[in-house]
Amino acid sequence: MWTSYLVQRNELDDEVWDDFVAASPQQYLYYYTWYLDAACPGWHAIVVEENGKWVAVMPLPLRKKGGVMYAFQPPLTQFLGIIFCPAPMVRHSYYGFLKNATQKAIEALPPMAAFDMNLHPGIDYFLPFFWNKFTVQARFTYLLPLDGDFQSLQKNFSQNVARAVKKSQKDGVAVSLSSDETILLGLLRKEGIFDEMCADTFRRVWEKVRRSGNGFILHATVPEGKVSSATAFILDGGRAILYASASDRDRKNSGANALVVSEAIRRCCEIDGIRWLDCEGSMLEGVEQYFRSFNPVAKLYLNVQRLKYPLLYKLYRKLT
Template identity: 25%
Template sequence: MSIDITQFDADDRIDREQWDDHVRTSRGGTLFHTFDMLELIERHASADLYPFIGYKGQEPVGVFPVFELSKGGISAAFSPPPRMGIPSMGPAPLNDGHLKRRKAERRLRRFVEGCLESIDERIGPRYSRVCTSVGVDDPRPFTWNEFDASPRHTYVLAIDRDPEDLKQSFSKSLRRYLDPDEDDAERFRIEERGTEAIEFIHEQVTARYEAQDRTYTVPLEFLLEAYETLPAGRLRPYVGAVDGDLASGILVFEGPSTIYYSAGGGKPDVDFPINDLLHWRIIRDARDRGIERYDLCGANTKRICTYKSKFNPDLATYYEVERGTPVMNAVSSLYRRLR
């Protein structure tokens, strides 16, 4: 039986709940696949959302949100869109855990190929880019359809452990800062705050990028709306003060089982390990809420790896897949500079 690809009806509240149920049960589903998040991204990315869903008969076999960006009459397809700080998206397979390898691979291939056909029909992109989630470890349905695939990496830390055992798994150079003496403990304060913390972190990250001749492209308005309109706790801004002055902050997105580092934690202008203590507070708070994993990101950048590997996380692989005509090489190069 073939797989039918249809575009999801965003106006039907029952369908929206079903979409999010699919995301929760998929091995490739993430917070960024949920429908409220997709609509928020669509508004701030100046893109058009195509939420594809595939069926084998009456059984859903996967969801695949895709965004169209158009400039000068030339369209490109992305999942996730650029400049938004979203780490991954792509296809989220469904109901394949019971299948043997041959049938599971055939279903995934047909689902992805069906979505690619729909993308070509409805968008007609000259350039396409998809970053899969770590739950989707097979890029071949894309490479068999003229995409180039590159492995990418992230750090994932299991935090559903005893806090002391978790801390002992960290590097010695990190552990020594997590139990400050009485004098140091009086110097710092870490809190989860609101919109003013988001503005502080965004300003700090922007300045850090500018100092490196780079541009931080995530819109402040996107982060503020995420905090104000998504369900409580989806975006959590943590800030740390040293000697009464804000020194650093970290933004994390939170899904049902995973928190995702988003931004912050650059080098503060204080001689104090405030970022180590920020991460440790984020980890402990999330664990207390029943969160299982912390996606630390940063595993593709050598400079950042040196720091984040101190938490002894697992190295997880996802895939960047791209397809485009030669005239769109400039689009690809521009995107890579901006992301």
């Protein structure tokens, strides 16, 4: 028998939830309780059971304004949505399982004016969302496989990246390691990449990362002693995630950002168990072109939306 229900954060057992995430084929940083607590405090969740066993969960960052409830993708969280337990089945049974679990999760959603969520890249079965009047759109991210030594990977960088790295090294730009987010946050705010909400989210997430030791920040410093570029990386389940990055526009031609990413790739190649660098990609043409220059693999993921009041959705999007 299939059942599904909505639960509040304080009704969830952290160990049970995190064990489910760790065993899921869609295991990822964004689904663990510690991350959700930092990125969207007070989150809810939908749990789907088959014969009393958890088979799917969906973190739900519910918010309410003016008596209207909605769920949007949390700040600094590339994807979220439903994830499943391992289901080793023949294909027709597997898709039947995904259909039932996704449909039950949708049935448990509370009445909302807007739902806007990116699904895990490993999920390509979206028909229950389509049948329930959700709009489904394709998006792309980039993953760099770290399946060789750094020198082999470096040979496949674009000429623009290779020139930028060479120029920055020739000009005396130095890359250093840090765990302190202060300089990076300053650049992110200065360049208008983060508003105060994103900055607060980053501080909460990075406090957890720093305590666990599962992340690092790289600074690129020009000879005058000024940090011109900084990037934060989080290590998670065999991958390094490029979590936030900013460069000083006054020194945008220094090549410092390319040097930072290149150095991060080199470091990740030397860390046991890290097999991928998640560049997080972008739907912005200029940003997409930059990440593509490091020769990653393009990975499609899906955005699902259901908007009861489209104009109200646009207003709330500006406020959140």
